[in-house]
Amino acid sequence: MKLWQKVFLCAFLLFEAVFVAASIYLIEHNFNRNLQKEVERGLTEQFIIYSGLQNNWTYIDNLNQKLGLTRDNTRLFLQTASQEYAGYFDKNLVSIEILDENNNIVFNSFNRKFYGKREELRIPLSIDRKYIIRDIDNKSYLFVTNGLKLKEHAFKLSYIRDISDVYTEKSAQYSLFVKMNIVITLILAIGLYVMIWYLTRSIRRLTRSAQTIAEGDYTQRADVLSEDEVGILARNFNQMVDAVEDKVEELGRIASNKQNFIEYLTHELKTPLTSIIGYADLLRTSRYDEEIFFNSLNYIYSEGKRLEALAFKLMDLLFIENEKPALKKGNVQQLCSEIEEALKPRLMQLNIELAMDIEPHILLLEKDLFKMMCTNLLDNAMKASKEGNRIYLKGYHTGEDVYILEVEDEGIGISQKDIPRIFEPFFMVNKVKSRSQHGAGLGLAICAQIVKLHMGRIEIASKLNQGTKVRIIFPAVCN
Numbered sequence: 001m002k003l004w005q006k007v008f009l010c011a012f013l014l015f016e017a018v019f020v021a022a023s024i025y026l027i028e029h030n031f032n033r034n035l036q037k038e039v040e041r042g043l044t045e046q047f048i049i050y051s052g053l054q055n056n057w058t059y060i061d062n063l064n065q066k067l068g069l070t071r072d073n074t075r076l077f078l079q080t081a082s083q084e085y086a087g088y089f090d091k092n093l094v095s096i097e098i099l100d101e102n103n104n105i106v107f108n109s110f111n112r113k114f115y116g117k118r119e120e121l122r123i124p125l126s127i128d129r130k131y132i133i134r135d136i137d138n139k140s141y142l143f144v145t146n147g148l149k150l151k152e153h154a155f156k157l158s159y160i161r162d163i164s165d166v167y168t169e170k171s172a173q174y175s176l177f178v179k180m181n182i183v184i185t186l187i188l189a190i191g192l193y194v195m196i197w198y199l200t201r202s203i204r205r206l207t208r209s210a211q212t213i214a215e216g217d218y219t220q221r222a223d224v225l226s227e228d229e230v231g232i233l234a235r236n237f238n239q240m241v242d243a244v245e246d247k248v249e250e251l252g253r254i255a256s257n258k259q260n261f262i263e264y265l266t267h268e269l270k271t272p273l274t275s276i277i278g279y280a281d282l283l284r285t286s287r288y289d290e291e292i293f294f295n296s297l298n299y300i301y302s303e304g305k306r307l308e309a310l311a312f313k314l315m316d317l318l319f320i321e322n323e324k325p326a327l328k329k330g331n332v333q334q335l336c337s338e339i340e341e342a343l344k345p346r347l348m349q350l351n352i353e354l355a356m357d358i359e360p361h362i363l364l365l366e367k368d369l370f371k372m373m374c375t376n377l378l379d380n381a382m383k384a385s386k387e388g389n390r391i392y393l394k395g396y397h398t399g400e401d402v403y404i405l406e407v408e409d410e411g412i413g414i415s416q417k418d419i420p421r422i423f424e425p426f427f428m429v430n431k432v433k434s435r436s437q438h439g440a441g442l443g444l445a446i447c448a449q450i451v452k453l454h455m456g457r458i459e460i461a462s463k464l465n466q467g468t469k470v471r472i473i474f475p476a477v478c479n
């Protein structure tokens with residue numbers, strides 16, 4: 001069963017249960033009060049008749065005694081007086097019955113026949129009154145009876161009242177309740193349906209969006225229609241989809257980078273291998289010629305060297321990506337001096353000056369990788385520079401809590417369109433030139449990985465034929 005159907009059913013059943021119970025309670029309560037009033041009224045009126053008969057009899061009995069009349073005329077008195085009293089009431093509603101001790105009728109204005117035991121007549125001859133409600137001919141009657149003593153005779157005075165109206169009223173209320181319940185139930189069902197349908201529309205939209213996303217459309221978003229819990233859920237859902245979309249894009253990028261990496265690598269391997277195989281075959285199949293022999297071996301050697309360099313760089317790259325070496329405190333100035341020392345012979349050979357200005361500092365770093373990064377950047381600068389150029393290696397603090405390392409050259413520079421691709425593995429602006437310098441296009445990719453490992457940032461600014469500046473921003477400096 002769907003959620004809206006459950007909510008609808010629960011609300012509907014709950015309302016029905018409460019409404020029916022409250023209505024029944026009200027009708028029954030009303031009925032009991034009306035019945036009680038009728039009983040009290042019956043008891044009062046019966047008492048009035050009883051008192052009237054008793055007083056009148058006392059008066060008549062005294063008169064008889066004064067007049068010296070000795071005849072027993074109690075029955076005649078009761079018949080005449082009761083007739084009189086019965087006349088005071090609506091004869092359709094109230095009747096009087098008087099029986100003697102043997103339950104013989106003395107007076108009776110009740111004209112309906114009924115059978116069965118008359119519990120109320122089993123009363124002691126006292127003023128104690130008993131009442132009973134009896135159904136006769138589809139009508140309900142209240143019988144109120146007590147004993148009536150006139151001289152030495154005992155009689156039973158019954159007051160009979162038609163109280164069917166109380167029952168008719170109750171039935172009328174029940175039938176009104178049934179009609180009202182049908183109308184209210186219908187209005188409630190329609191109202192509830194519309195209300196729940198309206199309130200759950202956000203959930204339905206959210207479900208549809210989730211389905212669309214599950215089918216692979218990550219651009220789909222849920223509409224935030226309200227600020228309630230469902231609205232918050234829709235907002236959180238959209239945030240989750242944003243995160244999933246970013247992740248999917250990232251995974252796609254990684255997959256495509258990996259694919260490109262493999263394609264470039266295959267290509268990079270193929271070129272030197274083709275040369276090596278070609279020259280080896282030439283040596284194998286041709287007659288010995290010193291020049292051919294020397295040239296061929298030279299090519300095989302230099303292509304082999306290129307392959308070796310490529311293999312080492314790839315190993316470095318994989319090592320940084322997979323191993324994530326631990327960082328330790330290291331003196332930047334000292335490390336840069338060691339790098340300068342190592343590069344001195346090549347700098348002298350190329351007649352390039354390295355101007356170094358490193359503010360002393362302790363950084364969290366991996367020494368070998370830090371050196372590898374600086375060497376790669378200086379190697380690039382040297383490859384881009386001409387004889388007599390100068391390369392600057394600077395290290396300094398800024399106001400922010402960072403340490404900046406800069407490698408700047410006055411070389412050929414990089415065009416603006418190539419800058420965004422410069423960190424891609426195997427990317428070389430001039431492949432022929434780079435290959436001739438034993439470049440594999442991996443140096444900057446390795447630098448980017450090393451910077452990432454050090455939680456830093458690498459930026460490159462360059463102008464064609466003017467030079468290039470590479471900045472590495474190290475965070476959280478510690479001294």
Ligand SMILES: Nc1ncnc2c1ncn2[C@@H]1O[C@H](COP(=O)(O)OP(=O)(O)OP(=O)(O)O)[C@@H](O)[C@H]1O
Pocket residue numbers: 313376380381384409411412413414422427428429430434438439440441442443444445468
């Ligand atoms: N300072 C620079 N000046 C001019 N061009 C540069 C500079 N640094 C890098 N480049 C260009 O960017 C390309 C990529 O550099 P990267 O260091 O990744 O590879 P590489 O130097 O060609 O080979 P490798 O570093 O793997 O030996 C280089 O081929 C070069 O064209």
Ligand SMILES: [Mg+2]
Pocket residue numbers: 376379380439442443444
């Ligand atoms: Mg390089």
